[in-house]
Amino acid sequence: MEQRDLGKTGLKVSALGYGAGSVGGLMVRGDPAEQTRAVARALDAGITYFDTAPGYGDGRSEENLGRALRELNAWNRVVVGTKVRLAPADLRDPAGSIRRSCLQSLQRLGRGAVDLLQFHNQVVLGQPDGGSGISPGYLLGEVADGLQRLVRDGLADHVGFTGLGDPGALHEAALSGRYETVQCYFNALNPSAGFAGASGGGRDFAGLIDAAAGAGLGVIVIRALAAGALAAQPARHPNAGDPGAPLISGADYGRDLERARALAPLARKLGLESPLELALRFALSKPGVSTVLVGYSDLAQLEDAVRWTGRGPLPEDGVLRVVEGLREGRPARPERSAGE
Amino acid sequence: MGSIRGREPAVSAADQPVGPPGGGASPALFARRRGEGRPLVLLHGLLVSGELFAPVLDALAARHHLIVPDLRGHGRSAHLPGPDTVEQLADDIALLLDTLGMGQADVLGYSQGGAVAQQFARAHPGRVRRLVLACTYAHNALSPR
Numbered sequence: 001m002e003q004r005d006l007g008k009t010g011l012k013v014s015a016l017g018y019g020a021g022s023v024g025g026l027m028v029r030g031d032p033a034e035q036t037r038a039v040a041r042a043l044d045a046g047i048t049y050f051d052t053a054p055g056y057g058d059g060r061s062e063e064n065l066g067r068a069l070r071e072l073n074a075w076n077r078v079v080v081g082t083k084v085r086l087a088p089a090d091l092r093d094p095a096g097s098i099r100r101s102c103l104q105s106l107q108r109l110g111r112g113a114v115d116l117l118q119f120h121n122q123v124v125l126g127q128p129d130g131g132s133g134i135s136p137g138y139l140l141g142e143v144a145d146g147l148q149r150l151v152r153d154g155l156a157d158h159v160g161f162t163g164l165g166d167p168g169a170l171h172e173a174a175l176s177g178r179y180e181t182v183q184c185y186f187n188a189l190n191p192s193a194g195f196a197g198a199s200g201g202g203r204d205f206a207g208l209i210d211a212a213a214g215a216g217l218g219v220i221v222i223r224a225l226a227a228g229a230l231a232a233q234p235a236r237h238p239n240a241g242d243p244g245a246p247l248i249s250g251a252d253y254g255r256d257l258e259r260a261r262a263l264a265p266l267a268r269k270l271g272l273e274s275p276l277e278l279a280l281r282f283a284l285s286k287p288g289v290s291t292v293l294v295g296y297s298d299l300a301q302l303e304d305a306v307r308w309t310g311r312g313p314l315p316e317d318g319v320l321r322v323v324e325g326l327r328e329g330r331p332a333r334p335e336r337s338a339g340e
Numbered sequence: 341m342g343s344i345r346g347r348e349p350a351v352s353a354a355d356q357p358v359g360p361p362g363g364g365a366s367p368a369l370f371a372r373r374r375g376e377g378r379p380l381v382l383l384h385g386l387l388v389s390g391e392l393f394a395p396v397l398d399a400l401a402a403r404h405h406l407i408v409p410d411l412r413g414h415g416r417s418a419h420l421p422g423p424d425t426v427e428q429l430a431d432d433i434a435l436l437l438d439t440l441g442m443g444q445a446d447v448l449g450y451s452q453g454g455a456v457a458q459q460f461a462r463a464h465p466g467r468v469r470r471l472v473l474a475c476t477y478a479h480n481a482l483s484p485r
Contacts, residue, residue, distance in 0.1 A: 112444040113466075152378075
C-alpha cells in the first residue's frame with residue numbers, strides 16, 4: 001500500500017483510508033469480532049489512516065475503533081483522525097465546547113491524545129441560520145484558536161477542517177495557515193475539487209484540492225463513492241446507514257445513483273470490475289490527495305477496496321473521460337465516436 | 341547552574357506553582373510555562389532545578405509550549421515532602437499534566453531527569469509523545485537498585 005505525506009504534518013498515511021462512519025456502518029452497527037477482523041485486515045493491507053467522529057453512531061464508532069486498535073496493539077502504527085462538530089448552543093463558548101468534545105472523544109478512543117482533530121461543520125456565508133453551518137470568520141478565528149489550544153495542551157497533534165460549504169470561504173481557509181488538513185468532497189460524479197468547473201451540475205469546489213495541496217495541507221478525500229451511490233445499485237448492506245441529507249447541493253442520493261449507472265459502460269470499457277473500482281481509482285489518481293476514505297459495511301467491501309487500490313491510479317484516459325462530461329453538467333459519456 | 345536551594349531566579353507570570361502533586365491540600369509543584377505549540381516537558385537533573393534550562397528556554401519556546409518543573413525536593417519544589425524516588429517524581433509529572441488539563445507531551449530528560457523521563461514513559465505511556473534522553477542513564481541515582 002502506497003503511503004503518502006499528509007501535507008506538512010510529518011505524518012504518512014495510506015492512499016486508501018479506513019472510514020469508520022455511519023454510512024458504511026461496520027464500525028457503528030457491526031459485530032465487534034468482525035470489526036476487529038476488518039481493522040486487522042486493513043492493517044495487514046497497509047492501511048494506516050483511520051477516520052472517525054463523535055457523530056458516527058453517537059460515539060460508538062470512536063469506541064469500537066479504539067477497542068479494535070487496542071485489541072490489536074496497533075495504536076502506535078496508525079494515524080487516527082476524529083472531529084468536532086459544534087451545535088448552535090456551543091457557539092457561546094467555542095473553545096470550551098471544542099475542548100469538551102475532544103476530551104469525550106479521547107475517553108471513547110481510550111487515548112491521551114489524537115493525531116488529527118478536524119472541525120466538522122460546514123462553512124456558510126452570512127448569519128448562521130440556526131443550522132450547523134458556521135461563518136468563515138468564525139472558522140479562522142475562535143474555532144482555529146480553540147483547536148490550537150488543544151495542540152498546545154497535548155490533546156491533539158494536528159488540526160484540520162472540512163471542505164464543505166461556500167467554496168470561496170473554503171479556499172480562504174485552506175490558504176489561511178491555520179489548518180494543516182482539509183477533508184474534500186471529491187468523486188466521479190462531482191470532481192470539481194480537483195477539476196474546477198467539472199461539478200456535474202452540483203456545487204463547484206473550484207479546485208480546492210489543488211489550492212490546499214499547493215498550500216501544504218494534507219487532503220483527505222471524502223464521499224469518494226458518493227455515499228455508496230457509485231455502487232449503482234439501490235440495494236444497501238444491512239450495516240449501511242442512511243446516506244442522509246446531501247452534503248452538497250445537487251448531490252441527492254437518487255440522482256447520484258442514476259448518474260452512477262451511466263458510468264457502468266465506461267467502467268466496462270476500461271476493463272474495470274465496476275463503477276466503484278472506477279470511482280475509487282479515479283479519486284486515488286488525483287495529485288495532491290493524501291488519502292481516500294472509504295467506509296465499509298463488511299470485510300468483503302474492504303477486500304474490494306484494497307484490491308482496486310492495488311491496481312493503482314486510474315489511467316489518464318479514464319480520468320479525462322470521467323471529467324469531460326461533467327463540465328456541462330452531464331454524466332460521463334461511455335463511448336467516444338470513431339475517429340475521435 | 342543553581343544548587344538545590346540556591347540561586348533564586350526571577351519569576352515571571354508564566355512561572356507558577358501548578359501542582360498539587362499528591363493531593364489538593366498539599367503544596368504545589370513549581371513549574372515554568374512558556375511559548376506556544378506542541379507541548380514539551382523539560383526534566384532537570386539531580387541537585388539542580390528547572391533553571392538548568394534557562395539558556396535554551398527562549399529558543400525552545402519559539403516552537404513549543406514548554407513546561408519546566410522543579411522536581412520534588414528541588415528548586416522551588418524543595419519544600420515538598422519525600423520520598424524523592426524516581427517513581428514519585430515521574431508520577432508528579434503525570435499529576436502536573438492532569439492539573440494543567442493536558443494530554444500528552446514530548447518529554448526531554450537530562451541526567452537524572454532522564455531516569456525520571458524513562459520511568460514516566462513506563463508508568464504513563466499514553467502521556468508521552470516523544471522521549472528525548474540526554475546525557476542520562478537507566479537507573480536511579482537517588483535510590484539505586
